[in-house]
Amino acid sequence: MRPLPELTPENTAFWTGGAQGDLLIARCDDCNHAIHPPQLVCPKCWGTAVKSRAVPGTGTVYSFTVNHQPWAPGMAVPFALAVVDLDEAPGVRITAEVVNAPPETVHIGQRMRAVFHAVDDIWFPQWEPVQ
Amino acid sequence: MSMNAAITGVGMSDIGRKTGRPAMLHLVEAAKRALDSAGLTRADIDGICTYPGKADNSPGMSPLGTGEVRNALGLKTRWHGAIPDGPSQMAPIMVAAMAVATGQARHVLCFRALTESSSQTAAQRASIPGSGRARLGGWYSYLVPANAMSASNWAGWMATRYFHEFGMTREHLGMVATGQRAFARHNPASVMQAPLTMEDYLDARMISSPLGLFDCDVPIDGACVVIVSAADAAKDCARAPLTIEAMGAALESQETWDQRADLTTMGAHDACADLWSRTDMKPTDIDVLALYDGFSIFVPYWLEAFGFCGHGEAKDFIAEGHIGPGGRYPVNTGGGQLSGGRLHGFGLLHEACTQLWGEGGGRQVKDAKAAVCGMGGGFIAGSMLIRRD
Numbered sequence: 001m002r003p004l005p006e007l008t009p010e011n012t013a014f015w016t017g018g019a020q021g022d023l024l025i026a027r028c029d030d031c032n033h034a035i036h037p038p039q040l041v042c043p044k045c046w047g048t049a050v051k052s053r054a055v056p057g058t059g060t061v062y063s064f065t066v067n068h069q070p071w072a073p074g075m076a077v078p079f080a081l082a083v084v085d086l087d088e089a090p091g092v093r094i095t096a097e098v099v100n101a102p103p104e105t106v107h108i109g110q111r112m113r114a115v116f117h118a119v120d121d122i123w124f125p126q127w128e129p130v131q
Numbered sequence: 132m133s134m135n136a137a138i139t140g141v142g143m144s145d146i147g148r149k150t151g152r153p154a155m156l157h158l159v160e161a162a163k164r165a166l167d168s169a170g171l172t173r174a175d176i177d178g179i180c181t182y183p184g185k186a187d188n189s190p191g192m193s194p195l196g197t198g199e200v201r202n203a204l205g206l207k208t209r210w211h212g213a214i215p216d217g218p219s220q221m222a223p224i225m226v227a228a229m230a231v232a233t234g235q236a237r238h239v240l241c242f243r244a245l246t247e248s249s250s251q252t253a254a255q256r257a258s259i260p261g262s263g264r265a266r267l268g269g270w271y272s273y274l275v276p277a278n279a280m281s282a283s284n285w286a287g288w289m290a291t292r293y294f295h296e297f298g299m300t301r302e303h304l305g306m307v308a309t310g311q312r313a314f315a316r317h318n319p320a321s322v323m324q325a326p327l328t329m330e331d332y333l334d335a336r337m338i339s340s341p342l343g344l345f346d347c348d349v350p351i352d353g354a355c356v357v358i359v360s361a362a363d364a365a366k367d368c369a370r371a372p373l374t375i376e377a378m379g380a381a382l383e384s385q386e387t388w389d390q391r392a393d394l395t396t397m398g399a400h401d402a403c404a405d406l407w408s409r410t411d412m413k414p415t416d417i418d419v420l421a422l423y424d425g426f427s428i429f430v431p432y433w434l435e436a437f438g439f440c441g442h443g444e445a446k447d448f449i450a451e452g453h454i455g456p457g458g459r460y461p462v463n464t465g466g467g468q469l470s471g472g473r474l475h476g477f478g479l480l481h482e483a484c485t486q487l488w489g490e491g492g493g494r495q496v497k498d499a500k501a502a503v504c505g506m507g508g509g510f511i512a513g514s515m516l517i518r519r520d
Contacts, residue, residue, distance in 0.1 A: 063288040063295070082312065
């Protein structure tokens, strides 16, 4: 069983936006800087008007790995983890499991879209190839 | 330009796998050996420092804190501390150097103790942060819950990108692993002694692509102690003082494993640039390299970070034989963590000191006078240059 993230004022939007089908990324209202991992303060301008806003939820694979080792009891292997450059959130990458595709087909430059996997009160983003 | 600080003694316990031996017994053995190496007694030690301090964030990761070691060894100190959030596992040695250079202490005992081999089970893996906990916070809460549980995953996607950009292959990393094993066969303290061929390396099971079993270091039980002394106090020690010429701890990117703009570089690149800005010495002055090898892929990153070759050139540098036995820039001459066991960088520094004292036996590098040590991977990095005058 995977451990879950602790919900905090910083990260609640990121981990629960999936309930509405949204990938929510923290953004500075003053300078528009995209902030990930989410913070209560903008690391660029130190503004505190940080809001979470939906992005399209699409992106491009920057890198990936295929995990073959069961690190916890019940972990089904192999599976791919993709590090994805997000569209419309410059400098932000989201790393997540790839679903609905054989792991060996994942490649750099591949287009992905976020889908969500709910466990308790957390909505994990996962990457699904754009057909 | 050097710091008024030197390494005067090192000691390592008899390390092993599944020893079942309490961490404190490993620690005492390492401490005695380090004091003997320096020609010091317990009464000379007036400082103690460790990384990360007592921590149970993964099984066997850090069973001993400064306080309990201080108590067990009956130390009276003028400086003590643990550094969980510093520039890599090297942080306590760096802080010790600053402590002796500023007169806070004369001889600081720096230690690292692990019982990851005995502590891990299938359900509670060593080095999986937060193993066994219901909810995670901190930087790894964006990785572990997303099923990116192991550092082998994080290093794996670094390697995938590096391979993609520069044409490195598994064979290049195999040369790192087999070369270090060739060194390990001359190091009786190394936990892996059997010969390792390229075929063995390539046939081993995949862990997290492109990293296979022999790209990963070996969890062990053991302890290592490094004694850092003030320059004037070091002169009275048994062995030639190893002066800390410079150290580097710069970090320009976030503390994450996936957000650095160019993941074909890592924190090491910032830390090493920082180091070279503090000395007139150059990479060509270096005889021995101690480079963090929690995963084999970190070795080419550190080679490039220190400037032994250019960005993207490490694969050729490795293939040309520069880093293995007989090479001009021998890396991890004791076998490294890949063959020697994971002492979190302390073992690598122990070996560099052994080389500079000319005590490397069958693996001794001729006329070794200067060494660099880099600890950490990903955003975690600390670098040091030590020399024997």
